[in-house]
Amino acid sequence: MWRRADLVIPCILKTPFSIASTSPPSPRLLVNRTLTTMDTMHHSSTFLLPTVPENQRPSLTYALVVLNHNLPRFTPLLWKHAQLRLCADGGANRVYDEMPLLFPQEDASVVRRRYKPDIIKGDLDSIRPEVHDFYTRLGTRIVDKTHDQDSTDLHKCIACIRDFAPVSDKSNLCILVAGALGGRFDHEMGNVNVICHFSSLRVILLSDDNLIHLLPRTHRHEIHIQASVEGPHCGLIPIGTPSKGSTTTGLRWDLNNTEMEFGGLVSTSNMVKGERVTVQSDCNLLWTISLKKLW
Numbered sequence: 001m002w003r004r005a006d007l008v009i010p011c012i013l014k015t016p017f018s019i020a021s022t023s024p025p026s027p028r029l030l031v032n033r034t035l036t037t038m039d040t041m042h043h044s045s046t047f048l049l050p051t052v053p054e055n056q057r058p059s060l061t062y063a064l065v066v067l068n069h070n071l072p073r074f075t076p077l078l079w080k081h082a083q084l085r086l087c088a089d090g091g092a093n094r095v096y097d098e099m100p101l102l103f104p105q106e107d108a109s110v111v112r113r114r115y116k117p118d119i120i121k122g123d124l125d126s127i128r129p130e131v132h133d134f135y136t137r138l139g140t141r142i143v144d145k146t147h148d149q150d151s152t153d154l155h156k157c158i159a160c161i162r163d164f165a166p167v168s169d170k171s172n173l174c175i176l177v178a179g180a181l182g183g184r185f186d187h188e189m190g191n192v193n194v195i196c197h198f199s200s201l202r203v204i205l206l207s208d209d210n211l212i213h214l215l216p217r218t219h220r221h222e223i224h225i226q227a228s229v230e231g232p233h234c235g236l237i238p239i240g241t242p243s244k245g246s247t248t249t250g251l252r253w254d255l256n257n258t259e260m261e262f263g264g265l266v267s268t269s270n271m272v273k274g275e276r277v278t279v280q281s282d283c284n285l286l287w288t289i290s291l292k293k294l295w
């Protein structure tokens with residue numbers, strides 16, 4: 001378990017959801033392997049399920065970052081799955097104002113005390129004084145990085161989580177970002193840029209309607225569709241660099257070593273056919289899938 005007070009990150013179990021290969025192969029094997037097979041990275045949105053079936057228990061350790069945009073209705077679920085909870089600056093106002101709205105039958109101050117962030121981080125120009133005071137009194141660590149006006153508050157939060165996670169835990173760490181989409185376009189693009197910048201970390205951008213994460217070109221990907229909460233609409237977008245060839249299975253419009261580039265062909269308005277999608281590409285792709293309106 002993460003001890004939140006001193007930010008020691010927990011040791012993480014190994015299950016099918018971790019990256020398959022862990023021990024470094026011999027150089028000869030590596031050459032053969034790059035020519036023939038790639039390690040598989042598994043993806044599954046089990047953090048959106050109220051109870052995760054025994055055989056689907058992920059090995060991932062979740063951290064949650066709440067941004068300063070509409071709190072998705074399923075945020076309490078993400079909060080429950082996460083072992084570390086951060087607010088990016090004005091994200092703290094969202095937790096303070098909007099968590100009580102999700103529990104209309106409960107006293108607002110009881111809800112606010114139940115959902116106490118571990119850390120509030122950013123340039124702190126958006127958090128309101130009464131929200132700052134409220135969480136300071138509850139013992140939240142408030143980290144002011146006012147001097148840095150060149151990186152976004154989300155970037156600062158992800159860097160903070162990365163720097164506190166022990167090296168051995170990084171492949172099992174998954175950062176859920178709530179309120180990342182559907183707002184100001186410059187912020188949305190900044191949020192997408194952050195997942196590209198931290199491409200070796202699992203970072204998932206979430207809103208009520210969508211989920212986005214990166215599929216690094218270093219792996220073959222298996223996406224386990226949680227049909228009760230996500231799909232069918234999906235997309236695969238080459239971000240930054242054109243793809244000379246991407247191949248998929250499990251989509252209504254599969255790619256077959258197909259070239260894609262921004263300004264040319266990108267795969268939007270695609271659909272998942274079943275419970276398993278595979279993707280392999282020579283460049284990093286954004287995966288996006290619609291979320292169902294359940295909450």
Ligand SMILES: Nc1ncnc2c1ncn2[C@@H]1O[C@H](COP(=O)(O)OP(=O)(O)OP(=O)(O)O)[C@@H](O)[C@H]1O
Nearest residue numbers: 067068069088089090126152153154180183184187
């Ligand atoms: N409308 C929005 N849509 C998507 N993400 C947002 C939106 N507003 C804020 N965010 C995210 O929440 C983080 C914290 O927001 P906050 O408003 O505190 O940032 P800020 O740096 O003060 O923004 P601004 O550009 O308005 O000065 C941002 O770094 C961004 O990632």
Ligand SMILES: Cc1ncc(C[n+]2csc(CCO)c2C)c(N)n1
Nearest residue numbers: 089122123124148149150151152153
């Ligand atoms: C080229 C360039 N464009 C915009 C900004 C502004 N900016 C980017 S991130 C950030 C912090 C937001 O909390 C601010 C103010 C910059 N510094 N450099």
